[in-house]
Amino acid sequence: MLSTEYLLKMVKIINIDSGIASRIKNIIYINKDLKDYNYSLYQLILNHELEHTFHYSLKDFLLDVRTSNLEGYRLKYWKFILTHPKSWTEFLPIMKLNGKTIINPSLIILYGLFLIISGSLLIALL
Numbered sequence: 001m002l003s004t005e006y007l008l009k010m011v012k013i014i015n016i017d018s019g020i021a022s023r024i025k026n027i028i029y030i031n032k033d034l035k036d037y038n039y040s041l042y043q044l045i046l047n048h049e050l051e052h053t054f055h056y057s058l059k060d061f062l063l064d065v066r067t068s069n070l071e072g073y074r075l076k077y078w079k080f081i082l083t084h085p086k087s088w089t090e091f092l093p094i095m096k097l098n099g100k101t102i103i104n105p106s107l108i109i110l111y112g113l114f115l116i117i118s119g120s121l122l123i124a125l126l
Contacts, residue, residue, distance in 0.1 A: 007050045011028050013030060013046075017086055020034070020080075020090040021034075023049040033087075041080065048069050051063055065106065093107035093108045
């Protein structure tokens with residue numbers, strides 16, 4: 001595994017006003033308010049984004065659905081989201097970042113699975 005310092009040299013970090021964080025290839029977009037809100041949470045989220053690959057893969061999907069990466073910070077994470085409404089865009093499968101349309105494959109897959117399961121349950125109940 002590559003060191004955090006090495007990975008930081010390979011990526012560009014861009015502060016954004018909305019969402020929480022996202023990585024597209026070698027660019028990490030991260031909410032500018034996170035650092036002031038709780039630096040430890042900022043570092044945790046930055047490290048999570050550094051774990052992503054440079055091209056979307058199954059590893060990236062599994063990394064996004066894993067919840068253990070917020071261990072000890074879940075309350076602070078959700079408090080940040082609730083007190084910073086612009087961060088709610090994190091849960092949109094398609095969004096705009098710096099004028100670019102960004103598609104979040106993990107959310108598309110999760111929302112697709114949710115629709116299939118809920119549709120199947122609804123059909124079974126009818």
